[in-house]
Amino acid sequence: MGNKIREYRKAENLSQAKLAEMLGGNSDGSYISRLELGKLSCSTDQLYRISRALDVSLKDLVDFE
Amino acid sequence: MGNKIREYRKAENLSQAKLAEMLGGNSDGSYISRLELGKLSCSTDQLYRISRALDVSLKDLVDFE
Numbered sequence: 001m002g003n004k005i006r007e008y009r010k011a012e013n014l015s016q017a018k019l020a021e022m023l024g025g026n027s028d029g030s031y032i033s034r035l036e037l038g039k040l041s042c043s044t045d046q047l048y049r050i051s052r053a054l055d056v057s058l059k060d061l062v063d064f065e
Numbered sequence: 066m067g068n069k070i071r072e073y074r075k076a077e078n079l080s081q082a083k084l085a086e087m088l089g090g091n092s093d094g095s096y097i098s099r100l101e102l103g104k105l106s107c108s109t110d111q112l113y114r115i116s117r118a119l120d121v122s123l124k125d126l127v128d129f130e
Contacts, residue, residue: 042108044107044109062124
């Protein structure tokens with residue numbers, strides 16, 4: 001899933017810090033980095049916010065099986 | 066998403082308590098009930114475990130957009 005977040009983030013030319021900023025709350029670039037590396041899991045609510053920020057569907061982000 | 070969990074759980078003829086038991090850890094039937102009602106969010110790792118227990122893909126569980 002982390003790879004999908006990275007793939008779509010790069011497609012949108014967003015930095016990790018910028019994506020974190022778009023999510024609001026207190027996440028930062030290192031949070032996004034750990035998510036992308038699979039070192040961190042997030043809630044399905046947060047995954048939904050990420051999908052909105054990247055303008056993709058939730059299905060796109062979990063489409064790795 | 067909760068509706069999808071309920072839909073597939075019923076298709077497998079599993080009770081909420083039985084699905085909770087299959088997930089291991091300390092979740093119980095009321096945890097599944099709150100997830101299904103959207104009163105609770107879970108981690109993407111937990112959603113993956115639910116998809117394995119229900120024998121569906123993650124995409125199936127987030128296919129509500």
